[in-house]
Amino acid sequence: MAQPSIPSTQPTAIEKVVAFIDERVGLKQMQAKMLNEPVPGGSRWAYVFGSVLLFIFIMQALTGILLMFYYVPTADHAYMSTQYIIHDVDYGWFLLSYHFWGSTAMVVCVFAHMSQVFLWGAYKKPREMIWLVGLALFGIVMGFGFTGYLLPWDQRAYWATTVGVEIMDKTPVVGDFMARFLKGGPTPGQMTLSRFFVIHVMILPAALMGLAGLHLFLFRSAGPAGPFRGTPEEIRAKTDYFFPRQVWKDIVGMATVFACICALAFWEPVVLLEEATPDPGDYHPEPEWYFLFLFQMLRLKIFAGEFGQFLGAVALPGAFMALLAALPFIDTDPERNIFKRPIALIGWILVMVTILLFTVSAIINREFLD
Amino acid sequence: MTDEREAMSPTKIGLGILWPAFWTGLPIKLAFVLVFLAMGVMEFEGRIGLAFIMLLASPVTVFALPIITMGLESHIGEGAGIAFLFLLSIPIDIWALGVVGRTYFLEKFRKEPPDGLGLTLWWKCALVGAIFLPILWFIVGTVTSTAISLAHSLLDMEMLKGVPVAERIGVELALWGSIASAVLIVLLLIGVSLIGRIIRSTAAAAPSASENYQSLVTRWDLMRVPADQGLTFAALALGGVVLSVLFWASLPVTTPHPHECCKKPDVKAQPPFKPLEALNKDEKLIVQLSAQVEALEKKAEEEAQGKNKGKGKAGKEAAKAADSNAPVQSGLRKQ
Numbered sequence A: 001m002a003q004p005s006i007p008s009t010q011p012t013a014i015e016k017v018v019a020f021i022d023e024r025v026g027l028k029q030m031q032a033k034m035l036n037e038p039v040p041g042g043s044r045w046a047y048v049f050g051s052v053l054l055f056i057f058i059m060q061a062l063t064g065i066l067l068m069f070y071y072v073p074t075a076d077h078a079y080m081s082t083q084y085i086i087h088d089v090d091y092g093w094f095l096l097s098y099h100f101w102g103s104t105a106m107v108v109c110v111f112a113h114m115s116q117v118f119l120w121g122a123y124k125k126p127r128e129m130i131w132l133v134g135l136a137l138f139g140i141v142m143g144f145g146f147t148g149y150l151l152p153w154d155q156r157a158y159w160a161t162t163v164g165v166e167i168m169d170k171t172p173v174v175g176d177f178m179a180r181f182l183k184g185g186p187t188p189g190q191m192t193l194s195r196f197f198v199i200h201v202m203i204l205p206a207a208l209m210g211l212a213g214l215h216l217f218l219f220r221s222a223g224p225a226g227p228f229r230g231t232p233e234e235i236r237a238k239t240d241y242f243f244p245r246q247v248w249k250d251i252v253g254m255a256t257v258f259a260c261i262c263a264l265a266f267w268e269p270v271v272l273l274e275e276a277t278p279d280p281g282d283y284h285p286e287p288e289w290y291f292l293f294l295f296q297m298l299r300l301k302i303f304a305g306e307f308g309q310f311l312g313a314v315a316l317p318g319a320f321m322a323l324l325a326a327l328p329f330i331d332t333d334p335e336r337n338i339f340k341r342p343i344a345l346i347g348w349i350l351v352m353v354t355i356l357l358f359t360v361s362a363i364i365n366r367e368f369l370d
Numbered sequence B: 001m002t003d004e005r006e007a008m009s010p011t012k013i014g015l016g017i018l019w020p021a022f023w024t025g026l027p028i029k030l031a032f033v034l035v036f037l038a039m040g041v042m043e044f045e046g047r048i049g050l051a052f053i054m055l056l057a058s059p060v061t062v063f064a065l066p067i068i069t070m071g072l073e074s075h076i077g078e079g080a081g082i083a084f085l086f087l088l089s090i091p092i093d094i095w096a097l098g099v100v101g102r103t104y105f106l107e108k109f110r111k112e113p114p115d116g117l118g119l120t121l122w123w124k125c126a127l128v129g130a131i132f133l134p135i136l137w138f139i140v141g142t143v144t145s146t147a148i149s150l151a152h153s154l155l156d157m158e159m160l161k162g163v164p165v166a167e168r169i170g171v172e173l174a175l176w177g178s179i180a181s182a183v184l185i186v187l188l189l190i191g192v193s194l195i196g197r198i199i200r201s202t203a204a205a206a207p208s209a210s211e212n213y214q215s216l217v218t219r220w221d222l223m224r225v226p227a228d229q230g231l232t233f234a235a236l237a238l239g240g241v242v243l244s245v246l247f248w249a250s251l252p253v254t255t256p257h258p259h260e261c262c263k264k265p266d267v268k269a270q271p272p273f274k275p276l277e278a279l280n281k282d283e284k285l286i287v288q289l290s291a292q293v294e295a296l297e298k299k300a301e302e303e304a305q306g307k308n309k310g311k312g313k314a315g316k317e318a319a320k321a322a323d324s325n326a327p328v329q330s331g332l333r334k335q
Helices: A013-025 A027-035 A049-068 A078-087 A092-119 A128-150 A155-169 A175-183 A190-222 A232-238 A242-267 A289-297 A305-330 A342-369 B002-006 B010-039 B048-056 B064-071 B080-109 B117-155 B165-204 B213-223 B229-250 B275-310 B312-334
Strands: none
Touching: A013 A027, A027 A242, A049 A092, A049 A190, A049 A242, A078 A092, A092 A128, A092 A242, A092 A289, A092 A342, A128 A155, A128 A190, A128 A289, A128 A305, A155 A175, A155 A305, A175 A190, A232 B213, A242 B010, A289 A305, A289 A342, A342 B165, B010 B048, B010 B080, B010 B165, B010 B229, B048 B080, B064 B117, B080 B117, B080 B165, B080 B213, B117 B165
């Protein structure tokens, strides 16, 4: 009579390696903690923006490192080395265009993430700290855009930075110091490029990594807010773990954003203007598209003159950011349903319409300048 | 609760199915868009954003876009890739509408999803899109151009001529933009509502689902889990690898948009260097040159001897010249 085969209990090589690491760092506990997080109301597409942002940042770091192999951060070589990347380095045009559109995607996703948190009321108690750290991260992303814009050292880069630094100069108390520190001289030159380069590749990435880690830690401590609608019975029935459904949605979100950035790199690859000179010539200086609304606002008569410029460039945006920072402490009502928070909904629509209106106006304004 | 479900607005139903179906099919379509772009079989002109949305919203634009392109002369791009993408989108959209539709039927209507729901919803959406979208395109286009000229003429009035440029642009944009957006939103809602009505009529004929809410959640959740997960994962991974290889193989190495300043000069490729052949060739050349030098030396010596015999004084000077050339010639001989 044949004996039934007994399954082997000997661990495989991979299992041994996993057990070895687990014994030392608590791998399985870490994995369980990361993947078995309950998501109230189940997984949703609206929750993918945080993971997508992390993915975009990793890709920006990766493409940035590859670009640094060829880029020379000096005033007399920055432009030529960027042209070399675009025209001579194998796939260099694609890497640079991906990096460029990646920064745009990061700004769009930050806006989407902040809007989602705002509309879901996820900034309310006990998640105030997550919101505040998120605002700091928003500032860092804007800083990445501003400092990275100068690096190709063409006319667009030079004049956008000149305008940006002039706006910064209008900030009371610290404005003059900030502008002089960033420029490193009376006009943008080698010192400006060096400082922007160091801030872009050293200071901001380190700050972003630290704050993103803190953001995640705080998020995990407080837990996800969940949907703002639905009966407790429905939310309980739909509650699921982070793995596998939310992980799958996050992966699809990342793949979608990756494909969108690649497609944009094809449609509109980076093309440089003439090399930077202190003479703008026929070029009309303007900042990157996500600052265009502010730039167009400053063209209004109401913001003319020294005080008007201060009001439009510093006071209003500063007040808006201060309002965002104070939001969780002003809005203490536990109601999270956006359709039952009319002021919040109308406020969000107004801000979005204003940004859209002034951005499109700035694009139309180009026709009047040419 | 049952009345509440039956009284659901058709716009809500239409949005509840079209919006997630769009996002469900989008990543797969995007992968193909990317490969076609890299292969250079698809190019867009002008309204890129619009073309992008029209292509990816193919459940409703699959027939509407060709009608708009041909009938209303709105050219959005060129290349066989556009037509091929629409063909590829058909099975993707049928699948996406099926997944979303089945979930929606169970969750919102608490009805048993009928067989072939994806295909039914796809052809109904495509038909409504083919009739409604060209009408929407025409109306919105006409309203926008009329609103723009109205806003222009309003701001051209004598009393408003002093308005500065930035303010003028903002006011004009707000005027025509709000009119055009309002018309667009209203027409879009009507279109979505039409699709919602069709979905509701399909649901009316379906039998009710008898389980409680928790069982329904489990059921629609399990509907999305493939029967053979290993096979699905392997197929997805294989598809990903094939598309990635295709993408990198077709991706242009140098920029497909060369700048005026940086056009590369036409350089002819150098023939490959063969060291053994080059050595043999050089050796032959050296031998040939040495023979020539030797012949020249011999000739010079003979001439000098001839002159020495004829002229005494001139012969002494020639001998001196020959002596001064001697180290050079001996060096040549050594080489």
